[in-house]
Amino acid sequence: MMIDRRRLLTSALTLGAMHAFPGLSYADARPLVFATFTGSWEEAHKAVLVPAFRKASGDAPVVLDPMLSVDQIAKVNAAKSNPPIDVMLHDPGPALVAIGQDLVEPFPVENSAYYKDLIPEAQDPNGPAPFFQVVGLTYNPDTVKTPPTSWADLWNPDYKGRVGITNLNSTLGTGWLVEVARMHGGSEANVDAGFKALEALKPNLAAVAANPGALATLYQQGQIDISPGNFNAIQILKARGVPVEFVAPKEGAIAFKTTIHIVKNSPNKELAFKLIEAALSPEVQTTLTEPPYLIVPTNAKVAMTGEIAKVLAKDTDELKKKFVFQDWKTINQQRASWIEKFNRDIKI
Amino acid sequence: MKSAAIAPGDVTRYGLGLAAPLALVFAVFFIAPLAQLFYLSLHNDAVATVWGLGQYVKFLTDPFSLSVLGATLLLGAEVTLLCLVLGYPIAWLHQRAGHWLQTVIILIVLLPLLTSVVVRTFAWIVILGRQGIINSTLQSLGLISTPLRMLYTQGGLVVALAQVQMPLMVLPLITAIGRIDTNLADASASLGAGHWRTFFRVILPLSMPGIIAGCTLTYAAAITAFITQSLVGGGQMLFMPMYLYQQASTLQNWPFAAAISIIFLVAVLAIVALFSTLGRRARINGDAT
Numbered sequence: 001m002m003i004d005r006r007r008l009l010t011s012a013l014t015l016g017a018m019h020a021f022p023g024l025s026y027a028d029a030r031p032l033v034f035a036t037f038t039g040s041w042e043e044a045h046k047a048v049l050v051p052a053f054r055k056a057s058g059d060a061p062v063v064l065d066p067m068l069s070v071d072q073i074a075k076v077n078a079a080k081s082n083p084p085i086d087v088m089l090h091d092p093g094p095a096l097v098a099i100g101q102d103l104v105e106p107f108p109v110e111n112s113a114y115y116k117d118l119i120p121e122a123q124d125p126n127g128p129a130p131f132f133q134v135v136g137l138t139y140n141p142d143t144v145k146t147p148p149t150s151w152a153d154l155w156n157p158d159y160k161g162r163v164g165i166t167n168l169n170s171t172l173g174t175g176w177l178v179e180v181a182r183m184h185g186g187s188e189a190n191v192d193a194g195f196k197a198l199e200a201l202k203p204n205l206a207a208v209a210a211n212p213g214a215l216a217t218l219y220q221q222g223q224i225d226i227s228p229g230n231f232n233a234i235q236i237l238k239a240r241g242v243p244v245e246f247v248a249p250k251e252g253a254i255a256f257k258t259t260i261h262i263v264k265n266s267p268n269k270e271l272a273f274k275l276i277e278a279a280l281s282p283e284v285q286t287t288l289t290e291p292p293y294l295i296v297p298t299n300a301k302v303a304m305t306g307e308i309a310k311v312l313a314k315d316t317d318e319l320k321k322k323f324v325f326q327d328w329k330t331i332n333q334q335r336a337s338w339i340e341k342f343n344r345d346i347k348i
Numbered sequence: 349m350k351s352a353a354i355a356p357g358d359v360t361r362y363g364l365g366l367a368a369p370l371a372l373v374f375a376v377f378f379i380a381p382l383a384q385l386f387y388l389s390l391h392n393d394a395v396a397t398v399w400g401l402g403q404y405v406k407f408l409t410d411p412f413s414l415s416v417l418g419a420t421l422l423l424g425a426e427v428t429l430l431c432l433v434l435g436y437p438i439a440w441l442h443q444r445a446g447h448w449l450q451t452v453i454i455l456i457v458l459l460p461l462l463t464s465v466v467v468r469t470f471a472w473i474v475i476l477g478r479q480g481i482i483n484s485t486l487q488s489l490g491l492i493s494t495p496l497r498m499l500y501t502q503g504g505l506v507v508a509l510a511q512v513q514m515p516l517m518v519l520p521l522i523t524a525i526g527r528i529d530t531n532l533a534d535a536s537a538s539l540g541a542g543h544w545r546t547f548f549r550v551i552l553p554l555s556m557p558g559i560i561a562g563c564t565l566t567y568a569a570a571i572t573a574f575i576t577q578s579l580v581g582g583g584q585m586l587f588m589p590m591y592l593y594q595q596a597s598t599l600q601n602w603p604f605a606a607a608i609s610i611i612f613l614v615a616v617l618a619i620v621a622l623f624s625t626l627g628r629r630a631r632i633n634g635d636a637t
Contacts, residue, residue: 068597070596070597070598070600073600093598097600101395161494161497165583166583167583167584168598169583169593169594169597169598170598173583206478206497206500207499207500207582207583208500208582208583208584209582209583210578210579210581210582210583210590211578211583214578214579214582214583217470217473218473218477221473221474221477221478221479221480221499222477222478222479223473223477223478223479223499224478335598335599336599336601339594339598339599340412343412343416343586343591343594344412346584347584347585348500348584
């Protein structure tokens with residue numbers, strides 16, 4: 001590089017100016033980028049979380065950049081020293097991947113006003129869980145007259161050719177298989193019993209959907225009448241008038257933590273922390289428990305009302321009793337080989 | 349014809365210059381990422397630190413992976429064949445039809461392109477479902493007592509893909525068949541050839557460029573149609589795009605996913621090359637006879 005007088009002068013001026021006005025370098029800095037999920041997540045976060053964050057941060061600029069967990073990880077991985085995202089949102093599987101690849105900044109627990117109020121399962125110093133996703137039994141009340149009570153009901157011969165499941169690509173599919181294995185004596189470390197049960201389920205299977213979204217839409221077509229399903233996905237269908245009900249099985253509804261993380265090397269760590277604080281706050285979580293969002297809260301101080309109280313739990317104690325939490329660290333270790341086995345064996 | 353082929357020689361020189369912006373875009377946004385993909389595929393471990401051909405060996409020695417590749421290529425062949433069989437008569441009709449009817453045919457062929465693939469695919473879910481249009485019609489006619497399973501089957505998928513990709517077949521065919529001088533058929537007839545003979549010896553060889561172009565486009569679109577494959581085919585029918593997605597997205601095994609893409613690309617290129625060789629041979633044979 002040629003160093004001439006003019007260049008030297010500009011550099012010196014710039015450096016001097018940056019020293020004199022430290023705010024100047026922030027003018028170049030980008031707004032806080034929050035990678036939420038697409039669809040109803042984005043809607044809920046835009047309508048409730050972002051306004052709360054703006055209020056708490058004195059109108060700091062924030063951008064929602066909805067994308068899949070895998071894309072979040074890829075984008076951060078591609079530019080580790082200057083990540084384009086400040087806050088990530090993850091399902092349990094990808095969260096462990098992100099932590100394993102050292103993409104996550106520890107959450108400053110000691111500075112947080114709400115962390116201690118979270119139920120213990122939602123506390124994680126690598127990134128707390130502001131929301132739960134809940135998986136239970138879904139059925140069409142027009143065709144399934146006796147509401148199911150157990151995962152075992154899916155094997156009921158009455159439902160021949162009417163049961164839907166998803167493959168193991170999704171958190172839902174994998175978590176459900178683990179639960180089925182558990183019912184038959186297996187565990188997160190050993191799902192052989194689950195695969196054996198899947199084999200026996202084949203006559204009942206009407207559909208193995210590619211993802212939970214596709215599974216939920218099959219109720220509209222009458223393709224399936226009963227399936228494992230995501231509480232929130234079902235609420236959206238129900239609101240549109242599709243005949244579908246959600247029930248927590250007696251074995252316990254599967255609860256997945258959706259965790260929120262500060263990205264390592266983020267230039268907006270302060271703001272990222274504030275956004276997460278807002279997500280953990282009882283105000284935001286309370287609003288999100290109301291329709292149309294019906295998101296299950298993790299802050300023990302949030303009262304559960306309405307549909308959540310009716311079909312899931314009235315308070316944290318009941319929630320802990322009725323929910324099943326899974327060990328995704330163990331699940332992740334063998335998930336690849338399960339997916340491979342599912343690919344090979346499950347053909348209907 | 350010969351003189352027309354030589355004359356535009358000068359024109360192509362200007363054409364290359366004008367193509368430079370596109371070529372640049374192509375190089376930056378296609379060639380470079382492809383090179384990166386290839387680079388990634390040459391690693392043995394999931395985090396891409398150890399060099400090696402392990403991913404290729406893993407795929408090519410695994411009967412299951414090979415069966416996924418085979419199933420995908422077969423699916424493409426089935427869809428292409430169905431498109432050709434259904435699309436050729438439409439293109440043929442287009443040439444024979446009057447001006448007004450031609451416009452209608454073009455409109456009908458183009459119409460699906462104006463709606464998104466997702467919408468078209470969802471329409472097929474409604475048609476093929478347990479309480480879908482076909483099943484409820486058959487049931488009300490008393491032809492079946494329990495609904496047929498059509499959604500999430502290979503047959504259902506082939507039909508849906510054929511409809512979704514049909515314009516890609518029909519448009520090149522219309523162009524190619526439209527260029528055929530209708531007098532040739534009359535000439536053939538006056539020389540004593542019957543309808544079938546005229547079709548197979550005159551019309552079919554002359555429409556070969558359209559068939560090749562249509563088949564190539566349909567084939568490539570059908571085997572890579574991730575959305576239609578996963579929505580109508582379901583989660584238990586595994587084809588290359590879903591296999592790739594699974595490895596890259598769910599399992600984060602990027603080098604293996606990259607190797608799958610490269611193998612898929614090579615396989616598709618081989619098929620496309622086969623198409624064009626067949627086409628050229630057919631044309632040479634056509635000229636010779």
